[in-house]
Amino acid sequence: MGVADPNSVRIREIVETCLQAGLPAGMRLPEEDEDWIESDSLDSMGHVEVLLSIESAMHLPGLFAQCTDAPPTSTRTAIEAVQKALSRRSEGKVAKGEKRTSLEGSAEGPGRLVGWGVALGSELVTSSKIEEEFNLSAGTLSTGAGIDSVCRASHEENEILLGKAAAERALKVAGVPAQRANWIIGTSETFLGFPSFAASLHTALLASSTCQVLDIGGACVGLLNSLAVANAMFGDPSVDCVLIVSADVIAVS
């Protein structure tokens, strides 16, 4: 008599627990090959909720998006889908152990910049206007510092709006959706609200519910600190996409 593989046992336990949580109170678990929907165990809402809870419990976000077949509707097919995903992830980890890859593949260290974006305040103010506002002699900024104009945030703009705009541009350059990010690191010396800057960005960007957030300080070196932390995060083979957003609103019109 063979011994059940402990991983298979664990996967089955998780699938059945998630399924049980989705069933009406008192309903028995369907048989292994019993179709959850045809047997009326789950309705269409319940089906999706069970699949999402399996993804969450297994720490496999987007698991069922990778299925080439229709999403599973039985315990057996759900277990098989999880096993395939774990097998793919193991193959990926082996490949990463030999040659660490980021989104497009790189042999040059754990982290690589693949996207970038910037968003400035919408109010363009000329240096002559600033010189006037601050009683500076004409040309102090334009000739002395080489500054022709500055951007000020309008009253409708803040760190979240500008940070979101910059993040979306960076994601577009990288060719990845926000939902692909494993982490969002936020750094700001002017944002003092609650929820935190990174948490607020998570909502604004509609990042995945499995995407984690972290706020990092350091003021003017906050961005550098964030890059260092992101680089360290890639030591975790399940992390392959970190979004870093730095936003400060120093001047408002």
Next chain:
Amino acid sequence: MTELLISEITLMRRGFCVIGLERNEARFRSLRPVPRHSTAWDKFQYGRADEVAFDLSTIPVTSPHIEDRLSARDKKLGSSTEAKLVECLKQAEMANSIRELFCCDVHSSPRGGEAVYVNPEDGKRSICGCEVDSVRFSLRFFPPKIRAALSLKSGESLQSLPVVDVEWLGFAVNLESQVKDKLNFRPKLQSFFDSFVREEIMSSPIRFAGIGLARPDRDGFCWLMLDSLFPLPKKAWLKEFR
């Protein structure tokens, strides 16, 4: 007869659910014409933004679906535009926050998923519109199910709303039929929704969502659904899909 501007046509388990706007002095209110023997239509011959006169009568309603009206006869009077429809929707039930949607608390799924629901006895209505800051679709369970995440102007987000708008569902089906490589159609569709479709929505001046409550399920939960999302998908967008 009551004149309604058809604002929503959604696909539910039992069939089509229809909402129309009735002019109410300077504003509008949503009414839900239901056929005689069901809460859903097997077929509905009119389209969104059609102006249709219904013979409506009041019926005992169950909270939160207070908009239900029994429909006897109907006839088309004309048609409006999508932009005009959204203008009218903004003069109907509107919310600036999640709590304002149905005038009650919204609860997370106890099943471990990401959907949200209200208790039927708490909801004061079952349909409400809101301005949308951002939207993302998830096609991981398609076909047939599509989910959408919305961020509202209030800074809150609804992470996983089932999309029940017939036009968005039909659009996804049409896209799927264009994909030759059926094994990998889902990532292609997802990428198209993440890029082209999202850009069309985000650049539109009529970006607007209608959120509705499904009828109570077996556990008594009224799940929040994305009943409509403007701008609606256009036939021309199908040609952009490669």
